[in-house]
Amino acid sequence: MDGMQIALPILGIVGAAALTFYAVSFNEIREKSLRDYDESESENGGYRLTSRSRERRARRQASKNTKN
Template structure:
């Protein structure tokens, strides 16, 4: 039993360290990728577009009336 403890404990420690390292590296890669995607996102082409103000709408209507009439 003493030989099993001497061999089992270091092996268990190595396996635990490998599992922790795997999860830490995976999490850091995922967060880095999401930050990269966030930086690449261009808000002018897609996503939030504010509607034109009432002044802009009024000017468009006025220009349309003048071009027709």
């Protein structure tokens, strides 16, 4: 059995795992950044709070508190 027949699939798996890791990490960073931006806008009076946005914020705070 040639060494290349073993190395090529292993390199493919490692490459796919690295790509997946970076894609998931980037997505999590983007979501956190948007969440932080939303919270800073609402604290600075950037927009008027409606009942819907209050509910969303309460849910985010509740999920944040349960994670910690």
